[in-house]
Structures are given as C-alpha cells and as structure tokens.
Amino acid sequence: MGDSQYSFSLTTFSPSGKLVQIEHALTAVGSGQTSLGIKASNGVVIATEKKLPSILVDEASVQKIQTLTPNIGVVYSGMGPDSRVLVRKSRKQAEQYYRLYKEPIPVTQLVRETATVMQEFTQSGGVRPFGVSLLVAGYDDKGPQLYQVDPSGSYFSWKASAMGKNVSNAKSFLEKRYTEEMELDDAVHTAILTLKEGFEGQISGKNIEIGVIGNDRIFKVLSPSEVEDYLQEAE
Amino acid sequence: MSRFEESAPARGGFSFDLCKRNEMLVQKGLKPSSYLKTGTTIVGLVFQDGVILGADTRATEGPIVADKNCEKIHYMAPNIYCCGAGTAADTEAVTDMVSSQLKLHRFHTGRESRVVTALTLLKSHLFSYQGHVSAALVLGGVDVTGPHLHTIYPHGSTDTLPFATMGSGSLAAMAIFESKYREGLTRDEGVKLVAEAICSGIFNDLGSGSNVDVCVITKGKREYLRNYMLPNPRTYVSEKGYSFSKKTEVLLTKITPLRELVEVIEGGDAMEE
Numbered sequence: 001m002g003d004s005q006y007s008f009s010l011t012t013f014s015p016s017g018k019l020v021q022i023e024h025a026l027t028a029v030g031s032g033q034t035s036l037g038i039k040a041s042n043g044v045v046i047a048t049e050k051k052l053p054s055i056l057v058d059e060a061s062v063q064k065i066q067t068l069t070p071n072i073g074v075v076y077s078g079m080g081p082d083s084r085v086l087v088r089k090s091r092k093q094a095e096q097y098y099r100l101y102k103e104p105i106p107v108t109q110l111v112r113e114t115a116t117v118m119q120e121f122t123q124s125g126g127v128r129p130f131g132v133s134l135l136v137a138g139y140d141d142k143g144p145q146l147y148q149v150d151p152s153g154s155y156f157s158w159k160a161s162a163m164g165k166n167v168s169n170a171k172s173f174l175e176k177r178y179t180e181e182m183e184l185d186d187a188v189h190t191a192i193l194t195l196k197e198g199f200e201g202q203i204s205g206k207n208i209e210i211g212v213i214g215n216d217r218i219f220k221v222l223s224p225s226e227v228e229d230y231l232q233e234a235e
Numbered sequence: 236m237s238r239f240e241e242s243a244p245a246r247g248g249f250s251f252d253l254c255k256r257n258e259m260l261v262q263k264g265l266k267p268s269s270y271l272k273t274g275t276t277i278v279g280l281v282f283q284d285g286v287i288l289g290a291d292t293r294a295t296e297g298p299i300v301a302d303k304n305c306e307k308i309h310y311m312a313p314n315i316y317c318c319g320a321g322t323a324a325d326t327e328a329v330t331d332m333v334s335s336q337l338k339l340h341r342f343h344t345g346r347e348s349r350v351v352t353a354l355t356l357l358k359s360h361l362f363s364y365q366g367h368v369s370a371a372l373v374l375g376g377v378d379v380t381g382p383h384l385h386t387i388y389p390h391g392s393t394d395t396l397p398f399a400t401m402g403s404g405s406l407a408a409m410a411i412f413e414s415k416y417r418e419g420l421t422r423d424e425g426v427k428l429v430a431e432a433i434c435s436g437i438f439n440d441l442g443s444g445s446n447v448d449v450c451v452i453t454k455g456k457r458e459y460l461r462n463y464m465l466p467n468p469r470t471y472v473s474e475k476g477y478s479f480s481k482k483t484e485v486l487l488t489k490i491t492p493l494r495e496l497v498e499v500i501e502g503g504d505a506m507e508e
Binding site: 067068088091092095098099 | 331332335338339342343
C-alpha cells in the first residue's frame with residue numbers, strides 16, 4: 001500500500017479536530033436498517049430488520065446475523081458488503097488465536113482485534129473507513145457479553161444497544177424496558193417489541209432476524225418459524 | 236507458516252537453502268539432531284456404514300520409546316479423522332493446520348467439510364515442501380458423498396482405497412487385511428479386524444507397540460475409542476515399592492549467600508531524556 005499515488009491517508013482531520021470521513025461513515029450506519037442487542041442475565045440476544053429491496057429477492061439466501069465462533073455472533077447496521085469483509089477477518093483472527101493458544105478466543109479479545117482492523121482503515125493509505133457498526137454478542141468464561149464496534153474503531157460494552165435508523169426511539173424504549181435480572185426469553189420479547197416500534201409494515205418471521213446465545217454457549221440464529229413463535233408470544 | 240525471513244525469496248515458495256546446508260553439514264560429519272519419529276502402525280478400512288481408523292500408541296526416538304501412550308488419530312473435522320505416521324511434530328502440525336483451515340471453510344460455506352477437501356489441502360501442503368515434511372497419513376471420514384478413505388505420502392501423492400495401512404508396521408497389518416478384509420463388514424467385525432491388524436503391527440514391528448486406538452466414523456456420528464485394547468499391561472508391579480539405598484554421605488551443608496553488588500555513584504548525571 002506504500003508505493004501508489006494513494007499512499008496518503010484519505011481520512012484527514014478537519015480544523016475543528018474531527019475526522020469527517022468517520023462522521024460520514026456513522027451517517028451511513030445511521031441510515032442502515034435498525035439492529036439491536038440486549039444482554040440478559042443468562043445470555044445475549046441480537047436482532048435486526050431484514051427489509052429486502054424487492055419481494056422478488058429470495059429471503060432465505062440472505063442472512064445478516066453471522067457466527068464468528070461457536071460462541072460469538074455478530075449483527076451489523078450499514079453497508080452489508082463492508083460487514084462481510086469484517087466477518088471474514090474476524091473469523092480468521094479467532095481461528096489464529098485458537099491455533100496459537102489452543103483456547104477459544106475470549107469475546108473482548110475478538111472485539112478488540114476487529115476494532116483494530118476498523119481503526120487501521122481510518123489511518124492507512126488509499127482506503128476508506130468501514131460503513132458499518134457491529135454488535136458482537138458472545139458468551140465466554142466472563143459470562144454473557146455485548147459489544148458495539150463503530151467505524152472509528154472504538155468499542156463499548158453495552159447492557160442493551162441499538163443502531164441504524166430509528167436509533168433514538170429504540171434506545172429510549174430499551175432504557176425503559178431493560179432490567180438487570182432479565183432472562184433470555186424476556187430479552188427476546190423485548191427485542192421484538194423494540195423492533196416493532198419503528199417497523200414499517202407487518203412484522204413477521206421473514207423480515208426480522210434474531211440470534212441468541214444462552215448458557216449452553218452456542219450461538220444460534222433462530223429459524224423463521226422460531227421467530228414466529230416468539231412474535232406470537234410477544235403480541 | 237514460519238518462513239526464515241532473511242532467506243525467503245521475494246515471491247512465495249519454499250526456500251531450500253537450509254536443506255542444502257543441512258546436507259552439507261551431514262557430509263562434513265555433523266550428526267543430525269534426533270527427532271521424535273512415530274515408527275508406527277496406522278490402518279483404516281471402509282465398512283458398510285462408514286470408516287474405521289486404527290493406530291498403535293508408541294512414539295520412538297531412535298531405539299528409545301519416548302511416549303508409551305501417544306495419540307496418533309488426529310481430529311480434522313467432526314466427520315473426518317486422520318492417522319499420522321512419520322515425524323510426530325510434522326504429523327501434528329500439518330493436521331492441526333489443515334483442521335484450522337477446514338474450520339474456517341465450514342464457516343464460510345455453512346456446510347459440513349468433505350474428505351476430498353482435507354485431502355487436497357494436505358497433499359498440496361506436503362507437495363510444496365517436497366517431502367521434507369515427513370508425514371505419512373491415513374485420512375478417513377464420512378461426508379455427504381459417502382465414506383472415504385485415503386492415504387497420503389510425504390511427497391504429496393495420494394491413494395484412495397477400501398483398506399489401507401501406513402508406517403513401519405504396515406506390512407504386518409496389511410497381511411491381516413489382505414487375508415481377512417471383505418466388502419460390507421459390520422461395525423463389530425470391522426473394529427475387530429482393525430484391532431487385529433494393529434496388534435499384528437504391535438507384536439511384529441519394533442517401531443510399534445503399547446495400546447490400540449480405534450475411531451469409528453459413520454454418518455452423523457463418530458466414536459473415538461481411545462485405548463480400545465491394552466494388550467501390553469505391566470504384568471508385575473511390586474507392592475513393596477522400590478528403595479534405593481544411599482551410596483553417598485552428606486558431610487557438610489554450607490549455604491553462602493551471594494553478596495549484593497551495589498555501586499553508589501555520588502553526583503551522577505540525571506538520565507537524559
């Protein structure tokens with residue numbers, strides 16, 4: 001990346017001390033589809049809208065929530081192709097960690113490495129920042145964890161968070177509804193209700209996606225019929 | 236993989252400079268460092284529902300038994316296992332590496348790994364190292380296309396067979412297979428035949444010994460029977476234990492603490508920034 005005409009970083013400071021490209025990246029995230037995550041006492045749930053551009057798209061072929069390791073899953077808001085690159089890199093990093101230490105990667109480590117990648121793309125030549133924010137849900141020896149990673153490379157641990165369109169309404173809804181003692185099933189219902197708040201049209205198992213991880217430490221994306229069951233319970 | 240940065244060529248590929256140097260040193264009379272060889276009997280066979288792999292458990296370092304109960308059946312994927320003969324470090328490193336690659340591949344495709352995928356990854360790695368990675372493998376598993384059994388030689392050639400043996404005890408084990416193998420064996424018959432072949436290697440080959448490990452892989456299930464048979468138990472263990480009388484007397488014990496060496500520099504300069 002050093003000997004081309006673009007060996008300078010495209011992300012440069014403005015006079016007010018802001019990195020405008022990152023602000024614009026956050027705007028790209030803010031216009032993406034809503035996604036949210038809730039950390040319960042015995043697990044984590046992440047959910048997202050799955051609005052397809054046309055009814056002709058085969059929704060079974062689209063999966064927004066991805067597994068990084070058997071006990072860590074991720075959802076994004078923003079540009080889908082950018083998230084694919086990050087998911088691929090994160091999976092590889094998790095595997096390299098396992099190869100070296102023969103220990104499944106702890107959630108914080110994987111988040112940190114993913115965030116490092118995102119930061120590198122704000123300070124390298126010829127590249128632009130990623131246009132996604134990620135919500136990483138995992139369960140390891142430290143218990144259930146939920147992290148949000150932004151295009152700038154900063155990451156925070158959340159009890160509950162939302163991103164994308166409608167984020168302020170979703171966050172205030174979550175603030176009201178969240179309790180520390182919440183269990184995983186309640187968290188799933190709360191997630192569904194939060195998504196429903198800003199949903200245009202009829203919510204169903206086919207236009208939202210939910211991923212959960214419980215005490216069994218296995219991340220699972222729920223099938224459309226399982227989502228329908230939760231939807232009916234939440235009514 | 237670790238490459239020696241100083242002598243690595245600009246484009247990929249293995250640098251053989253050190254191999255030339257090693258051969259030159261051997262010619263000059265340097266004894267090559269001894270490494271742990273497995274000197275093994277490993278076998279595999281296809282039965283009616285899947286694949287059975289078997290291995291002995293002795294690891295040798297020249298004439299010495301270095302490990303009496305090592306594991307030679309390595310995990311590659313939930314539905315694929317691999318027995319390794321040759322240099323123990325090579326077989327473990329190469330199976331570990333390919334197992335890691337298969338795991339990433341499973342994430343990306345969302346599908347169960349296929350035996351031919353593992354086969355191709357292993358053979359291309361071994362070929363690119365031109366036989367210097369001394370790993371002779373018996374790879375077996377069951378995937379969507381059915382049960383498969385392959386042998387892989389250190390230089391990277393492969394065979395696809397209904398029954399296979401590798402290692403120093405391969406001739407002894409092959410004798411058993413050639414006389415008793417038939418198509419459509421049941422699970423119990425297959426396990427019995429594999430155990431018999433490994434025992435033949437254990438008793439007739441010096442490089443193989445100790446116990447028998449068996450792994451049965453069928454569609455959707457695998458059973459790793461570690462130490463399935465123990466045909467070489469320690470027959471006599473003295474209950475009294477052993478006492479070794481002291482032949483030396485301790486005359487004097489004196490501990491001299493080392494003096495602390497501290498130099499005090501008066502008016503020294505402050506550390507420069």
